[in-house]
Amino acid sequence: MSTEDTSPVGIMGKRVRTMRKERGFTAEQLAAEVTRLGVKWDRSAVAKLESGRRATVTIADVYVFALALNCAPLTLLVPESDGDEVLVAPGNTAEDAVIATGKDLGMWIAGDKQLAPARGVPGWFKFVGALPEWKVTDAANSLARVRNALGAADERLFREMVENQPNEVQRQLLSLIRAAEEPKES
Numbered sequence: 001m002s003t004e005d006t007s008p009v010g011i012m013g014k015r016v017r018t019m020r021k022e023r024g025f026t027a028e029q030l031a032a033e034v035t036r037l038g039v040k041w042d043r044s045a046v047a048k049l050e051s052g053r054r055a056t057v058t059i060a061d062v063y064v065f066a067l068a069l070n071c072a073p074l075t076l077l078v079p080e081s082d083g084d085e086v087l088v089a090p091g092n093t094a095e096d097a098v099i100a101t102g103k104d105l106g107m108w109i110a111g112d113k114q115l116a117p118a119r120g121v122p123g124w125f126k127f128v129g130a131l132p133e134w135k136v137t138d139a140a141n142s143l144a145r146v147r148n149a150l151g152a153a154d155e156r157l158f159r160e161m162v163e164n165q166p167n168e169v170q171r172q173l174l175s176l177i178r179a180a181e182e183p184k185e186s
Contacts, residue, residue: 005052006084006085006086006087006099007086007087008077008086008087008088009049009052009054009055009056009057010052011077011078011079011084011086011102012049012057012062012065012076012077013049013050013051013052013054014050014052014079014080015075015076015077015078015079015080016030016046016049016050016065016069016076017050018080019069019071019075019076020046020050020069023069023070026043027043027046027047027050028043028046030046030065030068030069031043031045031046033068034046034061034064034065034068037064037067037068038060038064039058039060039061039064041061062076062077074106074109074110077105077106077109078102078103078105078106078109079102079105080102081102082101082102082103082106083101083102083103084101084102085099085100085101085102086099086100086101086102086105087099088100088105
């Protein structure tokens with residue numbers, strides 16, 4: 001796979017082409033819709049994006065293409081296949097490059113995981129299991145409000161709800177709840 005194929009703009013171009021065709025738009029129709037939404041594009045600019053011949057896009061471009069194609073902006077930023085690689089940052093040398101899978105990139109963009117260097121593999125990154133502290137704190141505060149609203153009578157239901165959820169936020173919250181309930185040593 002070439003650098004153009006794995007660059008963020010290259011990924012967006014492929015995703016735009018796929019989604020445009022799925023929706024039955026021509027490049028000219030898509031360009032007209034994007035322009036109607038306030039960002040001037042013509043058919044040839046759309047063709048350059050889709051073919052990987054465009055070097056950059058703006059955040060405004062991502063937003064209006066997502067609106068025009070009726071999808072989430074994240075859909076345009078990650079490859080169709082979770083395992084496809086994305087060159088997140090080229091770095092100044094090959095060792096400094098940041099490369100992630102599509103799935104990991106989507107989780108990073110959504111704020112669910114952080115990128116961290118993969119030990120022993122220059123230029124490759126893995127995802128850290130822990131969520132950013134602000135996200136855990138916000139979720140813990142929200143969950144505490146729900147818990148208080150339910151009251152003691154529904155404590156069992158609350159625990160089951162949290163324990164039966166597979167995602168990392170809820171596992172971390174349950175750990176925080178348990179830690180808070182442990183008696184403090186004097």
